[in-house]
Amino acid sequence: MALIDNNSNFCSMDEELQAEAVVLKQIQNRLAAKMEMGKVCLPTEEEQKVIDAKSIFVGNVEYGATTEELEDHFKGCGEIVRTTIPKDKMTNRQKNFAYVEFECAASVENAILMNGSTFRGRPIVVTAKRTNKPGMGPSRGRGGRGGFRGGRGGQQAVIIKYVYVNGPAPRGRGGFCGGRGRFNPY
Incomplete structure (x- = not known):
């Protein structure tokens, strides 16, 4: 049981x-x-190219500008789908450029004609938005293209030549100081 x-x-x-x-x-x-x-869902590379063909880059945007003000400035160019003003990740302060996406690619040509126009008291730069290519941005840390001693991409080494008036350059390790911490030309 x-x-x-x-x-x-x-x-x-x-x-x-x-x-x-x-x-x-x-x-x-x-x-x-x-x-x-x-x-x-992030767009594919082809979809991103189509979006970028209908978008513009707006440079020299005043820091206090809003997306509504930008849309109002470009409303005569065509129907606007989206306006983006990026922000700095560290300070959360908006950057001085923006992107405007239009409904059709013909609006981009109209917007480019507004290059040099005044927006909030500043002349703005308007160009067609380019499609980002992976690996073409600024290098971070080691392994960057070019640069001085593996530094950030684009930096160039500056070579300074010293001209010694009273004879040849001092000998020893350390250039001017000869490794001893003081200048001794003899």
């Missing part, structure tokens, strides 16, 4: 575990559905 009771307890525990597993699976499915809704 004791064996039957133990088996019935095992059966009821097994049924409870299965019921809990069903409930947990339902909760997981609901959470997965919520997470999928919040995901942002």
